[in-house]
């Protein structure tokens with residue numbers, strides 16, 4: 001089955017397969033200019049000394065709404081036609097994509113409906129409501145959020161923007177790695193948090209263009225290694241919703257478009273345990289004075305695991321987000 005057939009069904013049989021490219025990432029960067037923050041690239045001299053390497057952190061925990069997801073959401077919504085803006089946007093998300101869509105819709109003056117799990121982090125729910133979105137709840141272990149969201153679109157004419165498997169979304173996400181590489185110049189390796197693959201596939205487009213010899217690693221939770229399994233099998237594997245503290249990487253299946261880009265360009269996918277994520281959260285909090293959510297710790301956790309092989313390297317680490325409420329943060333740090 002061809003890619004577009006997988007994505008859009010048999011109706012797309014005669015369409016040309018066209019994956020997004022670095023041009024789309026650059027176009028996204030222009031739409032985001034003056035709207036998204038150009039987040040800082042920071043270093044720890046202590047860590048550099050310990051690893052015998054140079055590590056550059058791209059701090060998307062300091063992005064608007066607290067995660068890189070603002071980039072993809074705003075890039076997608078800013079391209080709506082006037083009629084689409086009037087009807088508004090629908091999506092599903094366990095958190096950060098919801099906030100990203102809600103904030104982008106508010107900036108662009110369009111209505112947003114978000115299908116969210118009833119057990120979503122309270123801070124993420126409150127933020128989504130705070131940006132003026134309409135929230136519809138579902139059970140993440142029982143119901144299909146995408147089906148609920150698409151049902152809304154069918155009935156009310158809104159446009160569905162998925163959290164990762166969309167050309168405009170992943171092109172927007174790629175602007176974070178693009179900015180990092182613009183600031184650092186070529187890198188030897190780049191470590192990227194991985195859920196449905198929007199951030200990783202966008203990062204791959206940027207790295208391939210700006211630092212073609214850079215090894216790019218995706219990092220997913222041990223409990224949910226569906227991308228690792230998918231690469232081994234050569235096709236997308238669906239797993240039960242993984243139980244992990246990395247709530248931004250609980251997607252049961254990688255996207256069709258994102259997987260196509262990942263399988264062509266990724267160096268490898270690594271996994272880390274929840275305990276390793278907590279160790280990294282503690283290190284970020286104590287040493288760097290940064291709040292990083294568990295999913296945002298995936299990249300550093302895998303880098304530390306691989307560190308002996310990385311001596312002498314110039315290394316990029318994307319910190320994907322910082323949204324965690326204080327109660328959960330203290331609970332995990334004291335665990």
Ligand SMILES: *Cc1c(COP(=O)(O)O)cnc(C)c1O
Nearest residue numbers: 096195196197198199248320321
């Ligand atoms: C969504 C998210 C991820 C995973 O991104 P994908 O594009 O789904 O792979 C990682 N970290 C954070 C903080 C996120 O919100």
